[in-house]
Amino acid sequence: MSGIALDIARELITVDTRxxxxxxxxxxxxxxFADRNISAAVLExxxxxxxxxxxxxxxxxxxxxxxxxxxxxxxxxxxxWKHSPLSGQVDNGRLYGRGALDCKGLAAVHAExxxxxxxxxxxxxxxxxxxxxxxxETGGTLGSQYLLANNDDIxxxxxxxxEGGGYPLNDRSPFRYTVQTGExxxxxxxxxxxEASFWKGLMKSPIAGLxxxxxxxxxSPELYRHLMGQAFGLFPTRLDGxxxxxxxxxxxxxxxxxxxxxxxxxxxxxxxxPDANAGKWTMPPPKGSSQNKLMDVLRDTLKKQGNxxxxxxxxxxxxxxxxxxxxxxxxxxxxxxxxxxxxxIHGYDESISLVSLRLATDLxxxxxxxxxxxxKCLSVLTL
Ligand SMILES: [Zn+2]
Numbered sequence: 001m002s003g004i005a006l007d008i009a010r011e012l013i014t015v016d017t018r019x020x021x022x023x024x025x026x027x028x029x030x031x032x033f034a035d036r037n038i039s040a041a042v043l044e045x046x047x048x049x050x051x052x053x054x055x056x057x058x059x060x061x062x063x064x065x066x067x068x069x070x071x072x073x074x075x076x077x078x079x080x081w082k083h084s085p086l087s088g089q090v091d092n093g094r095l096y097g098r099g100a101l102d103c104k105g106l107a108a109v110h111a112e113x114x115x116x117x118x119x120x121x122x123x124x125x126x127x128x129x130x131x132x133x134x135x136x137e138t139g140g141t142l143g144s145q146y147l148l149a150n151n152d153d154i155x156x157x158x159x160x161x162x163e164g165g166g167y168p169l170n171d172r173s174p175f176r177y178t179v180q181t182g183e184x185x186x187x188x189x190x191x192x193x194x195e196a197s198f199w200k201g202l203m204k205s206p207i208a209g210l211x212x213x214x215x216x217x218x219x220s221p222e223l224y225r226h227l228m229g230q231a232f233g234l235f236p237t238r239l240d241g242x243x244x245x246x247x248x249x250x251x252x253x254x255x256x257x258x259x260x261x262x263x264x265x266x267x268x269x270x271x272x273x274p275d276a277n278a279g280k281w282t283m284p285p286p287k288g289s290s291q292n293k294l295m296d297v298l299r300d301t302l303k304k305q306g307n308x309x310x311x312x313x314x315x316x317x318x319x320x321x322x323x324x325x326x327x328x329x330x331x332x333x334x335x336x337x338x339x340x341x342x343x344x345i346h347g348y349d350e351s352i353s354l355v356s357l358r359l360a361t362d363l364x365x366x367x368x369x370x371x372x373x374x375x376k377c378l379s380v381l382t383l
Pocket of ligand 1: 102136
């Protein structure tokens with residue numbers, strides 16, 4: 001089992017991008033696109049800090065951006081790695097190395113999706129743009145934020161598929177894939193009294209009913225585990241000695257919305273007006289977008305396969321927040337095969353199975369086609 005995605009992922013992993021140097025990795029992708037007559041450029045915010053942007057032009061509808069990043073976390077203690085972090089070694093059906101999952105594997109998957117769409121040679125009803133950016137691990141100022149401010153093709157995109165979700169919650173078909181719809185914010189209460197009154201109000205809210213249902217064992221074990229993981233974000237924790245509240249939330253139309261997957265495709269939606277904010281956000285949750293065209297296509301594509309989506313808010317921060325804050329519909333979706341171990345993200349012996357690489361490429365290709373091809377073209381494609 002091999003494809004363009006595996007070859008590119010291996011090449012990208014061999015470039016050390018822990019502390020910059022993304023231009024070298026970006027050039028690998030630019031060369032791949034140039035070979036296939038896909039328009040692509042490497043854009044540097046600073047010397048060596050390059051991001052690659054590739055474009056398939058399309059009709060007047062708002063473009064779809066495939067976003068990944070080329071920089072990686074550090075290696076930690078090198079002796080803890082069984083496979084060298086820069087090796088790109090394939091062993092027993094898995095590709096090893098720093099960035100295999102976060103996020104060079106996804107950059108490679110996106111690159112193959114671009115080349116496959118280009119190969120169809122069909123008119124697109126909206127442009128398809130690939131961005132593999134620099135500087136995500138350090139907040140995005142040298143990559144995504146720089147490009148949002150300086151590149152019209154990216155700024156004009158209305159929809160983004162990025163990292164941050166996609167693993168299935170269960171082991172057997174039908175699969176329930178997570179899709180990242182938001183990221184945690186951090187909220188600080190000024191006084192203990194403010195916090196006490198907040199929790200008093202919370203206990204009267206529908207969320208209290210959710211916890212009750214959980215304790216009564218209404219849900220399957222895997223959904224229960226997922227919900228508990230989500231729920232932990234709803235409890236205040238201590239950071240640097242200060243009490244913080246980390247709800248899963250986003251801003252939409254002036255109110256904070258908390259979406260918690262409740263059961264199957266049902267969400268529990270929980271709203272705060274601005275007056276509910278007794279304290280201050282130390283890290284505000286990103287704004288939500290009121291568009292949901294991409295989400296509809298994702299849901300329909302999975303439904304046709306008999307699978308479904310579980311909206312999910314991740315505790316980590318990624319460049320997705322920059323796109324959300326720019327008003328783009330942004331979903332984190334890097335679909336992986338069931339049983340994928342999510343091994344070693346920011347840890348040791350990071351790896352991805354070759355099965356996941358293939359599944360992600362096939363599924364994202366289908367979703368992208370459903371979103372950017374007109375109906376006529378789609379019927380040509382399926383014939
Ligand atoms: Zn990442």
